[in-house]
Amino acid sequence: MAKKRSPGINVNSMSMYIFLALFAVVMYLSYLVVVPFLNALLGGLILAYLTYPIYQKSSHVVKSETLRAVVFTAIIFLLISIPIIMLVSNLTRESVFKESKELFNTVSQRISVGNILGIDCRGEISFACDVNLFLNDMVQSQQVKDFLTSGIVEVISFSTKAASTVLLSLPRLFLEFVIAILTMFYVLKDGKDIGIRLAKLSPLKTHHQKQLLKRFQDILFAVVYGTLFVAVIQGIYAGVGFALFGIENAAIIAILVTFFALIPVLGTWVVWVPVVFYYILSSSGGGDFEIVKWIFLILFGLSISTVDNIIKPIFIGGRARINALLVFVAAIGGVWFFGILGFIYGPIIIALAKVFFEIYEQEHLCPK
Numbered sequence: 001m002a003k004k005r006s007p008g009i010n011v012n013s014m015s016m017y018i019f020l021a022l023f024a025v026v027m028y029l030s031y032l033v034v035v036p037f038l039n040a041l042l043g044g045l046i047l048a049y050l051t052y053p054i055y056q057k058s059s060h061v062v063k064s065e066t067l068r069a070v071v072f073t074a075i076i077f078l079l080i081s082i083p084i085i086m087l088v089s090n091l092t093r094e095s096v097f098k099e100s101k102e103l104f105n106t107v108s109q110r111i112s113v114g115n116i117l118g119i120d121c122r123g124e125i126s127f128a129c130d131v132n133l134f135l136n137d138m139v140q141s142q143q144v145k146d147f148l149t150s151g152i153v154e155v156i157s158f159s160t161k162a163a164s165t166v167l168l169s170l171p172r173l174f175l176e177f178v179i180a181i182l183t184m185f186y187v188l189k190d191g192k193d194i195g196i197r198l199a200k201l202s203p204l205k206t207h208h209q210k211q212l213l214k215r216f217q218d219i220l221f222a223v224v225y226g227t228l229f230v231a232v233i234q235g236i237y238a239g240v241g242f243a244l245f246g247i248e249n250a251a252i253i254a255i256l257v258t259f260f261a262l263i264p265v266l267g268t269w270v271v272w273v274p275v276v277f278y279y280i281l282s283s284s285g286g287g288d289f290e291i292v293k294w295i296f297l298i299l300f301g302l303s304i305s306t307v308d309n310i311i312k313p314i315f316i317g318g319r320a321r322i323n324a325l326l327v328f329v330a331a332i333g334g335v336w337f338f339g340i341l342g343f344i345y346g347p348i349i350i351a352l353a354k355v356f357f358e359i360y361e362q363e364h365l366c367p368k
Helices: 011-060 065-091 094-113 127-138 142-168 170-201 206-244 250-261 269-282 288-320 324-338 342-365
Strands: none
Touching (some): 011 065, 011 170, 011 206, 206 288, 288 324, 324 342
16 A cells, blocks of 8 residues: 655755745845946946957957957057046146136136126227127126126136046046956957857747847947947037137047047036137137127037937937937936946837837737
């Protein structure tokens, strides 16, 4: 007679539950360890992904995977670090602070004597003199003069504090940059094996994996190269325009515009606003033509920022097959939530969400 099995705990099920619990704990702790440098890791992944096609094509030149990864990582490191070093060295040179101090003294003196534009209008009647007279009447009150002077002091103080904050954060930024470069190296070196393992672990069907990867490639290409393309266009546009207006160092200004165009939180206005107002306030006065020139210079500065807002959503939306307005909202939301690199993460997340919805629609709502 068969012996009746007594009810009890299934050892295999218990082991599985323990394993899953420990796995969840380890994954959560891993997340806590990684999250402080999440942007650096994701940045390294993006750099590796963008350079991987060229990296693969160079296999016939350099056979060793490790050596190729070292060479490509070194090239990317130099391409990123050298322009940043040149930019920082130009912005922190002594002449910049000296010119800023001289400009502050000039503006303060003009406000105190009641001659904002620095025009000698004795016995003259012109549009420029009318504008200067209008501005002078506005600052006749001592309260207005004090307000403008204190406002200039506040702007300079804010700029100084912002520069100090950036300088203090340089060690952390450098550490994140190193982590991104190291991530890029290891992904290039072992990227093929990583891709195969992820494909095996994925619960998606093969054709859905290809669909997801294709859309990811399109949106990443559109966001990254679209941003770079628009930034270069803005830099060239600003450099040529400021050169035509007779502003010195137009080439350096073009480089600065290109650099800050890549930073959504700041943008090109950080460059062109100080340039335009420095040119206006440092001028020694002029006639009607000079006033008209200043007006067109301000309008030109506004147009620099407008280029970004018009071209980028159209370029990205067309390649990624997403509505341009949705791309714009996703970029702003990404920056709000993830920080500077959110302008890349936001559109990618929205595009992938769209793909997942399409997969669900194909498999469950409209099954074949």
